[in-house]
Amino acid sequence: MISYAEALERLLLAAKPIEDTETIPLLYSTNRVLAHDVVSPISVPGWDNSQMDGYAVHTVDLADGKLGPVRLAVSERITAGSVGTKLERGTVARIFTGAPLPEGADAVVPQEDVEVNEDGVLFTKPVKPGAWVRRKGSDVEAGSTVLEAGARLTPGAIGMLASIGRAYVTVRRRIRVGIFFSGDELVQPGEPLPPGGIYNSNRFTMRSLLMMLGCEVIDLGSIPDSLDATVRAFEKAADAADVILSTGGMSVGEEDHIKPAVERLGKLDLWRVNLKPGKPLAYGEVCGVPFIGLPGNPVSGFVVFLMMARPFLLRRMGLTNVDLKALEIRADFDWKAGSREEFLRVRRNDAGGLDLYPTQNSQVLSSCAWADGLADIPGGASVKRGDLVRYYPFCEFFA
Template identity: 50%
Template sequence: MGDCDSHQAQLKPVDEALAFLLDQVKPITQHKTLALDESLGRVLAAPVKSQVDVPPWDNSAMDGFAVNSNDLQSDEVRLRVAQRIPAGSVGTFLEPGTAARIFTGAPVPENADAVVIQEVCRIDGEEVVIMESPAIGANIRKAGEDILQGEEILLAGIKLDAQHLGLAASVGVAELSVFRRLKVAVFSSGDELVMPGEELKAGQIYNSNQFTLSGMLQRLGCEVIQLGIVEDTFEATCDALSRAAEEADLVLASGGVSVGEEDHVKPAVERLGSLELWKIASRPGKPLAFGYIGETPFMGAPGNPVSLFVTFSLFARPFILRMQGLSGEVRPKPVAVIAGFEKDATDKRQEYARGRLELNGQGQAVVKLYPNRSSGVLSSVVWANGLAVLPPLTAIKPGDPVDFIPYNELMT
């Protein structure tokens, strides 16, 4: 076997690497109680049970007239309108031979067993003429038909969205038990980096990775501990890793994870703890490092900005979601689309190419690729709206089916 083949054999396939990472996760367990309006985006730590039946009583599903079916024995019936029941009011016992004007959401009066919609009724003075008889139970929402008191309505481990908060509120729950925010320490490695706003000197570039990382972590609801730029020395890298591990639940670094003389992150992690995973059969983002600094998990991504974005999306994001206590599937879900490009079968690594999904003239979803595939072209990430999954050793022609991971699967 040649050197290139031997090197390629050391790369761990993407699915195996991700499965390994998720198997390493130890979710946080500390939780706190928050008011509903403070709980959006948090992970629920304890299940929620309903305090009431929903609806709490039989109520009208339509505007119309509450009636007793015994009074509807012919095709056209006249009934005296004896009461009016808007939402928020409670009617009285429905006397035989009468109807109650009722509105959506109002409690159905005792002795009524149907609601006639107003479209098949005609008002004539103090009477209503019913031209179409309803079935028993028509247009009545029964008490508890949606939720029963004591029923579990929200499961622990879900990420709380607006609809979850609304459901909790609908059953009288004012506070929720949620996991605390995950603390993630981040730093960038490289003497060539300077912060935006500073003057660039020869050989320097602006530190975009800090803002990409922090932004993606904030979108996931993490508490970010920013350690800034760490100089390219072994001692400084060890110091930054040690401080980060003391403060955070997870340490993320960009840059310094390759094998160059100025790449100190990998040997520093090995000195302070252990390196469990390195090099993935992925393009971009091959040199992904995972290990521990003491007991604190560490993940190191390449310094190239596109590699960082893809590595975080595919590996760090699922790991973080699981650490946050999220249950269920955490890996991004691709959708099947049509290729609007051509690719040969020579690449041995699985590529995640920056792609833009568009509809063609036939209404089909077609993905096109950014023409420059360099992992240093951050503008391509802004141009794209997702990642096209290009399997290894697979030729692709225009019109072939391909998997595509939209950004909305990578950023929430």
């Protein structure tokens, strides 16, 4: 068997970003992948401006505050969106948050720090130059690269692009993923369940995972256990998809047709990965289209998708950073791992530790619904209550 790290490295080396791009409105670009670097044409902010509602001042006029209070008259009023005139010495400007600092002023005094009456504004202490002033370009300098190609357009990134005036953005085309599911026993939810039948939970799990990644899903549904039907499904998926995924049918039994179908249409590597759940994994090409075959057991397919298919798909989308960052969290359980690296279904508890779902069988899908993440336990390791373990929260897989 090969290690999980080696299998992932192989997949990522094979994952070539799609080249197609499109230019879309920034308003509708959430979670898309940036195709080109973005250079700002302007500085943000575009001028020195006030951080507070208060008074713009010449700090030299307040130097006497070291000895006693200074009272100054208000010569103008500057609101956000307006521009004041040059501030005369011996006067102050009433100014509001975001308003440009008038020429000559070099600081702002918050309104909470002064006393105001009909005779003017009373200042009781000196003020340092630059106080409560946002300098021009302190956020973004004109000509600087604000986002690099391969970045995901998160709400923060989109807000940044809007702040420099971008209305449109060039992104990678959405990746198209063709999926199908092998097994005569699979029944669509909502239909009567015959003897020996099981509902096709993998179809719903995989579609949901792909949609959360932002993929365009080409769903071919359940495929009968025959070589001809499997070949036709592959051919149909290859005509429209950038990547093909399947679950089940990867063993070498008489009713497992994935391997011969792929070999008829392309090439296949069958990997035995030192991973639990999810030892069997297939990778290859069908009519020139990359193919990943996931285990048929629901939990195995779920875990292998998250830990292996997900980074492959993200790299094909053009994302530069596909690494997961694990947290070190206290285990509130005991566990002895077997020879394989294990990903246990766990959940954070109110005490800040991790609870373990009582049944870790690869067919128990309720463990995935209950859990909020995976604990990564190296092969052969013993975990005692109170030990720190590597924890991958589910929310990080789609951040």
